[in-house]
Amino acid sequence: MSFISGVGLTAYGKHEGRSTLDLMSEAATLALADSGLKRSEIDGVLCGYSTTMPHLMLATVFAEHFGIQPNYAHAIQVGGATGLAMGMLAHELVEAGVTNNVLVVAGENRLTGQARDSAIQTLAQVGHPEFEVPLGPTIPAYYGLVASRYMHEFGITEEQLAAFAVLMRRHACLHPGAQFHDPIMIADVMASRSIATPLKLLDCCPVSDGGAAFIVSREPVNEFGVRVMGCGQAHRHQHVTLAGDVTRYGASDACGRAMAASGVDLGDVDYAAVYDSFTITLAILLEEIGIAKRGEAALMAANGEFEITGRLPLNTHGGLLSYGHCGTGGAMAHVVETHLQMTGRAGVRQVRDASLALLHGDGGILSSHVSMFVERVR
């Protein structure tokens, strides 16, 4: 058994003058306060990476800076899937009896801590150094390639995909911490400048500063009662050149393993937190997981099914697309929002019933997949 016993999230956007460690510390402090745990009760620390503060031992650096001496600490790296991969590892660690309370923490001044070109260049290095990177692709180009093929196979249009950008913005408008608060419409997405066809600026998540943290505990330590049921992963390729089958990037494998570990069906899920680096990412993940039929995820979005009042509320904080994306912390905001929804603390964004949630993250070019099911137990 493991429980998410506390969550912390900063606003995403610009945090001028604040460092990776500043943002990690702020998020960790918030999560600790939320859990009611004392610093001394944190016996495990997991963190990801920061492109503005590359370090061989970021978890230990953070622990020292934050002022804790855990029994267990290290960083892990699986790109955008890192947040959920840390959640899975924390779950497995407390289940195995290695630790009692694991602090999972991320933060990065990705927006203000470096030039925009530098961030784009660093991220593009997930491509193959000899056979892809010399061609000048960017992350949007890798996803643009995926999008062109997927849209061709399943008859999806750019206008249809834009519904996801509009939906995420609508949700972000209800969250004071989101990077963007200007409502947008389909026409705005279509009119935004091209980045890498068929993806336009508003199809892409932004670069952000921010921090996020959550604590995974072996026992319930407060009244929240949010239990991690089970998790699964899949890693079928790294490079887009070798992402062979557009119907099986790995999301269905990861989710299938998580379902088996949790003993639940997709039909039981009443809240979804799905990685949304680009509009196409949401379409592919929702369809491969099986929440939507092939080619229909964007239509479901347009029909209101993923709204706060819809059949399956999705990323009600605004997701990466509009809450923002600060690297490792990006998808951890999805975890924080899920927790707020499950504990009835989402305020104006509160959904009717979030008793069973599916979280799914992807890293690279749909390369690394992590799925997690979480339930409310009281």
Add this chain to the structure above:
Amino acid sequence: MSGTSKPVADWTSGAELIAYQSCRACKHIWYFRRGFCPACGADDVADLKASGEGTVFAISIVTRAATAEARAHVPYAVVLVDAAEGFRMMGHGDRDLRIADRVKARFEKFTDHIVPYFAKV
């Protein structure tokens, strides 16, 4: 063992050529060079020269590049091509290429090196 021999010169080292590899043990074919077969693990690897012919699998036209050198080339089309020999590769190509177009590669300068450039046949 071919993994210890000098790799064949191809476009990644400045030669106007697309190379690929195949496994003499299991006949698997692949593109990203290595000294063993990623399918069966055998180290009896053949270095082969590709025809440069293939079919467009995917295309994205980049208008926001990450470096000043690449920015001088925008907009440029990045393509994934299914080579006639049975492997998939990334290259550049004409911006009006469409998925399923049959193409053939030549080589063009991009920033400070050459890259495979596909045009319709």
